[in-house]
Amino acid sequence: MKSSYIKDIHHSGRIWFVAVYFFIYLFPLVSSIYFNAWPTWKQLLGAAVGVIPIYWTVGIVEYFTYTPMLGAGGSYLGFITGNMSNLKVPLALNAMESMGVKADTEEGDVVSTIVIAVSSIVTVLIIVIFVVLMVPLSPIFTRPALQPAFSNVVPALFGGLMVAYVSKNAKVGAPIIILGALLFILVPSLSGVYPIVLPILAGIAILWARFLYKKGKV
Secondary structure, X not given: OOOHHHHHHHHHHHHHHHHHHHHHHHHHHHHXXXXXXXXXXXXXXXXXXXXXHHHHHHHHHHHHHHHHHHHHHHHHHHHHHOOHHHHHHHHHHHHHHHHOOOOXXXXXXXXXXXXXXXXXXXXXXXXXXXXXXXXXXXXXXXXXXXXXXXXXXXXXXXXXXXXXXHOOOHHHHHHHHHHHHHHHHHOHHHHHHHHHHHXXXXXXXXXXXXXXXXXXXX
């Protein structure tokens, strides 16, 4: 039986999801009305063909992959604010790990929600600061020596999580890490679609863990 907390989370989450989608579609509508610039159906379909296969696939895969990791509150807030793979998921998992709670508990749900909320606020503040300082700092951030650091932010985040989780149960984690490494080595172009590959590997890891559990190996 669902607790009042979970019921309130789902109630608020659905309201905010509807509100977010309303404002997302409101902006292009208002812009088209104000500038009297209306795209044709051919233009809309042409643009959608290049976007839907990737983003709809990512959205569906991420929903089934990240929701069990983040809990109800963290999932609603994370999908609304975005930047799941790069920031929200690693932060929430690390916080729950530090607190010794799981996402399928109310305690884990609360921790995940608080962490994602704080990270969203911090992200907005950092963006505001960098927008203000963009011009004076641009000579520093455009230096070639710093570019490898910006290109490896995601591997650094997930690398730290990998060490913590794989070290706990190498039977589950090690084969998936090896599989992922082989995929990216043999097919380097996959690095351009890592938001799709990572959730797929996570799904394979879940199936592999279930297989080992059924066999009594873990």
